[in-house]
Amino acid sequence: MENLLNGIEEITLMGPGPSCVNKAVLDAMAKSTLGHLDPKFINIMDAIKEQMKTLLHTNNKLTIPVSGTGSAGMETCFVNLIEKDDPVLILINGVFGMRMQDVATRLGADVDTIEFEWGTPVVVDEVKAKLSEKKYKIVAVVHAETSTGVKNPVPEIGALVKDTDALYLVDAVTSLGGIPIRLDDWNIDVFYSGTQKCLSCPPGLAPISFSEKAVEAIKKRKTKVPNWYLDLTMIINYWEGATRAYHHTAPINMLYALYQALYLILEEGEENVHKRHMNNHLRLVNGLDKIGIKMLVDSQYRLPMLNSVYIPQGADDAGVRSALLKDHKIEIGAGLGPLAGKIWRIGLMGHTARSENVDKLLTALKSLI
Ligand SMILES: Cc1ncc(COP(=O)(O)O)c(C=O)c1O
Structure with missing residues (x-):
């Protein structure tokens, strides 16, 4: 008898939640x-x-x-x-x-x-x-x-x-x-x-x-x-x-x-945890800027753990998200309500907020847009 749980692979969860679990x-x-x-x-x-x-x-x-x-x-x-x-x-x-x-x-x-x-x-x-x-x-x-x-x-x-x-x-x-x-x-x-x-x-x-x-x-x-x-x-x-x-x-x-x-x-310390979120957010924003992807929210109101970015012109919203998942094992989120089809939501929450995840996503995105 097939056990569906055997088919579960590790996905880097970079959407609006759930996040990666330690x-x-x-x-x-x-x-x-x-x-x-x-x-x-x-x-x-x-x-x-x-x-x-x-x-x-x-x-x-x-x-x-x-x-x-x-x-x-x-x-x-x-x-x-x-x-x-x-x-x-x-x-x-x-x-x-x-x-x-x-x-x-x-x-x-x-x-x-x-x-x-x-x-x-x-x-x-x-x-x-x-x-x-x-x-x-x-x-x-x-x-x-x-x-x-x-x-x-x-x-x-x-x-x-x-x-x-x-x-x-x-x-x-x-x-x-x-x-x-x-x-x-x-x-x-x-x-x-x-x-x-x-x-x-x-x-x-x-x-x-x-x-x-x-x-x-x-x-x-x-x-x-x-x-x-x-x-x-x-x-x-x-x-x-x-x-x-x-x-x-x-x-x-x-x-x-x-x-x-x-x-x-x-154990990590609350302040260190907050700093880790902020540092990885800044690393992401900087990397996205280099590949021409712009942020939705003005910098003073941005959340470090949830980054809304404009889908670049000509990029296929669902196509890019599904290629990220299928070929790179990375999940990001779609826009909701009036922002559907206009933005992607990139999560850097908790255990996801690590530099290797930011770099992996930037490399993957660069190859897809
Ligand atoms: C701000 C906010 N409030 C409430 C909820 C609802 O939480 P849940 O989906 O865990 O029921 C969510 C889920 O994404 C959320 O982001």
Whole structure:
């Protein structure tokens, strides 16, 4: 009988995620599965919470990984906080801001948005004006907009939200582990991320963190959280306290992987990891310039881990991407929405952000355009 897994080759993942996974993380997943209430496993869970607090620069007690991908993190944040007609402001400059709008609208929130051109950042003064017009329960923004490669001014927006009663909700799916993020200093109340980008873990977990103010808002709900699986009031009894209560069976081996991935980042040193992302981004931009490929985003708003580049004139979008995959074992991403057919998205996330990968891609691209 044919086993399809035998056909899997190593691909250099240079798209918008998943990213390359360090062998130590894959090995961690292959360790024996423990029971979800085994004291040894509980110790690993506790260690993950501490690793996350260190990396997020927060004292938030409610800092845990949720089962599911980044979108489960997004759902967890909104579903635990929103009740019908709650006023929510969402800042949109790409696909993932739009996804937030969809999630919050489905929950019956009274959603206002401010939209910005794709490829440009959120304009802080426009947010300031909106906040002076209306009171919001939540103000939400994507830190690293993966659909465009733009970094949004998260600390500056946080400074504005701090002067209101609103909770500040930040998507850090692509930013965490690639650029600095400091929850407590930046006034972030509600945070979610994903494992398959700069944490360089396979997809499957969503780190989240809620401030005391956000936890109070959950406690003040008049109605039950309308989603059983993501209800933090129940999940927390498995992640905290002397006796742990079963909620759902934890994805044990994925949690080993997250532990190992966070271990590697903290061992290399957060600053060194950020520098490695930046240095490889600059090496890529320089190399692309030499072969005539231009960047979509202005240099001051660029993300090091997600590089959106204009497809050069005459190059066949899908043809080049499939030749990269087939002949060079490199994956890059296509453009989304209004940028489909106009850009490629080149990821330098986590373990992918290494000079040999940048050079390999530049050589391959040069031969194909
Ligand atoms: C910024 C951002 N938010 C949310 C998501 C959704 O995450 P997932 O695909 O892991 O569910 C992604 C995925 O690419 C993302 O880039």
